[in-house]
Amino acid sequence: MFGLERKSEIINILERAGKVDVNSLAERFGACKETIRRDLRELEKEGVIKRTHGGAVLNVSTSKTAQVEFPVSVREIQRYEEKLVICKRAAAMIADGDTIFVDNSSTTIYLLRYIPKDIHVCIITNSLKLLLEAVQVHNPNLQFICLGGVFKESNMSFSGTIPQRIAKDYYPSKAFLSCASITEQQMLTDSSAAEVDTKRMMIERSQSVIILADYTKFLRMGQIFLADFSSIDSIITDNKTDLSALDYLKKYKTELIVIK
Template sequence: MINIAERHQYILNKVQTEGSIDVQSLCKELQVSSVTIRKDLKLLEDKNLLYRTHGGATLNNPYTVDKPVNEKEHLQSAEKMRIGALAAGLIEDNDSIIIASGTTVLAMARCIKPKGTLTVITSALNVALELVHHNDIEVIQLGGLLRKSSSSVAGPYSDNVLGNVFCSKLYLGVDGIDLEFGLTTTSASEAQLNRQMISSSQKIIVLADSTKFGKRGFGRICGIEEVDHIITDSGISDQIKKGLESLGIKVSII
């Protein structure tokens, strides 16, 4: 049986090679109990060598923090524009859609070229301002408390409107996607609004660059199984892609 120092080095080597590890696999490989592995992971996390997650650990911090929208807009901007262009191409003639908040859905709004009359319901002020110049787009701006960090609204006023409509698609931006925990955002009130949007939509399309995978925000939106389609970039791992597709989720990579 290897000693604790050797066990810790094995764990660190594995997480550095694979990016993430799970407790059960480590138990089998090291022939120790799950209690021992969890203690090992805690000790290594206390030394800032990894981050514990539900059922395992990862090399990257899985927890997201809220950032101003003008700061987020410059992150992965090229990927967001390509994701947005593909998403905009899914809009059909005379469609009625919901666009949530976020810089990736804003990129999509900039790519929209309506076919016939398009109705857009949105919580995002920047999305509404982007679309208001199109004569063929009817924009319904949801009301509520304005979140300055995201330039979007949330609250009961928005919920009331969404409770009386039904749209073909929801284009949803998120702060985190975790196969076990689901979709998350940094705001509990925005997560609630997103859940109402999901209830008012036939198809859920998530726009997220690859840095969002394996992350968790404060507010849980829904389980990953509720998503119909995810559009992302080539930075997503094959393991995550296969995991999503095994759940019946369409994954488009730009």
């Protein structure tokens, strides 16, 4: 197991159990104790955990009501496998010649990996992290337009009035975004006031809006209204999502795509 996947699973365990110990993690992952200690040191440095004698605990509450905005370097490894399968399905919705909005969420970062190399796509984004991912993917048929603006290091993204003004000039075929939560109050919420207006502009200008949301997005409440369901065409989620809790979606034309 790679370090990224291992740290992702450590966070998942902490969210479920609240604490971990080095010995059990070493046994679980088939890794030496020093490797686990290094993972815990890195997670502590990123502000996710607090190390304890022989283990670690979460640094903050992760209850349904508490919304903590971790840096994108942390969020991108949370529920890593779920994000990959969601992005793979989302990429299948992209067609040759599409112009698309992609937001600065930690989920959409992985979308580029699955866009076929034989189609031409123009991607408009406020995410520096996505642009760095583009360098790694190296797909010459992808064209990028960076919305610019005020740089926020923790999110590796641009915000403010500049990206909103630039985004307003485009009418993409699709927008791929994520959010903090999808609620029973028939709305999507977010946790970053700095970027929510840019996301709203992406939703307003796009012909089709696709939300990428792992199972935890249905369990929490964000702080800031993003959009109501009437603005959303599709929601893609993983098979850990409790579908029995999503009956309220039947009132809307929003397509729910569950990855089996």
